[in-house]
Amino acid sequence: MENILEVKDLTISFHTFSGEVQAIRGVDFELKKGETLAIVGESGSGKSVTTKSIMRLLPPGNSEIKRGEILFNGKDLAKLSDKSMQKIRGKEISMIFQDPMTSLNPTMKIGKQIMEPIIKHQNMSKAEAKERAMDLLRLVGIPNAEERFGQYPHQFSGGMRQRVVIAIALACNPKVLIADEPTTALDVTIQAQILELMKDLQKKIDTSIIFITHDLGVVANVADRVAVMYGGKIVEIGTVDEIFYNPKHPYTWGLISSMPSLDSKDDELYAIPGTPPNLLHPPIGDAFAPRNEYAMQIDLEEQPPMFKVSETHYAATWLLHPDAPKVEPPLAVKKRMDQFQTWQEVK
Template identity: 65%
Template structure:
């Protein structure tokens, strides 16, 4: 049985604002195994980034509050750790690549010094040793002339190169888990492909587990082994890559897949998901997707469906899986689902 690097159990995270409680993450559960890449996908506002920040305990409290759940990493519940204990884990055992490298990198420090910080803090290296290791990390992530580049500042790098620097910082201390929050956003497709190839290469070389947060299903297909589909702070479907792409079972997953351009379909108009994401100050009752779902039934407005088991590792929360539900007009594969009690 594969070793579980991370276990998230029934996680609930809210933000207490002047307007009320924003329920950003509601009952989230998933596992990450050693050497595995897990993608978390969904529209903006679905709770993806809050999930990644929760794992790193970067949620400001207040206004953020961990209402329920556990985040188990190396036998410890990260939620219960103090800030000082988390500082020993961040950058050392868990690395993170943030969305925008230009705002995440310090413009007043050389990239070499920024890579060196974690090595000096967590590995006890002196400045000369850390600088040498920083040169090696820049070379590892494919930056030419690393001996020269290590002395330069972030503004002297292109967008793709800055993202590579962020990856070098995240990997400098050889973390067991790497969290990449929209790592290819705002990069052109050529640089995007290079960054994904780099992450896959490093994953195979270092056996690092990866959580990648994205709304780009092309990125998911390129790097992930497992996929978690989030909507309104909840998991609506999760499974292995082939499960989600070739046997999706939730109407929201169908909508995401139909909105992706296909090379084998010329002249086909892209579909969109009607409506807007829900207000998490007052999330809908029942299944949160029911106001936008073309297959919604009365029960969908009242109760959130329990998990139905489609196959090994493939679960979906949808009332269409109920034996009495009509499958007419849906792309749903009939049969094969088992209902799971909570």
């Protein structure tokens, strides 16, 4: 399958009063046409910074892309001028943000907000843009589109506002859609509806999606491949089945173990010990080593390379070195793997 987006050795810093925060430290991944790639990890792992750099939405005053390439249709987005990027942003690459209320203009009717990018990027008349906006409202499952077209954001529920934001993002049929934790601000029932909507829309419009989340349960439902981020780096990447059935990095084990299940008791929920690294002073070795019960001396001295597990599965852990001791995933991980298998069979 052809790549539509390639990120190569992306390295990003923020210059603060305390010093240089090395937020992204050599990130590599590709996005294929028509696939959904989920990027998962704790808060502060670098998920949003990575994807906002693709859209060139990082604050210009204190952020710096120190090296690397963001290749889209043969163009390096990191090197484009602001004017050139404006022609791509919203038209060819769109983004759905976490909180729909902060994404929408409270003083403007939602119909006009959907029409705006259509008129700007598609060169349609107002009448044509209005018809397109109506179609989008119906596409994202908003009933009574004609009536809703003339209403304001505060007249919509949280789930309906998120549907409007998705309609705006899809207005110009983007080739890449970035969804930055689009269900976090919603309740569980509405989350499921939005996730189902995005899966359905992807089939209809054939776009490629980057889905950012800290919730591995969400990943199992929407993604084709998963990239696990920690400390500004991708530490494991593979297909959904590889990440859930055959995880190799201890951090991925921790994320899987911390997933709640229906038969979990209140005192059984696992939490990864310790805290993420301070990227003002990144560690010399493996950033996860201080929180890793399986860490070896080399983890403190040298960053692990990406070891190849299969043609589609790679993990950056010294446990995959031929000379490393054989370590099995914890019992909690195996239990979640069995539950995932059961869930897939029922599904």
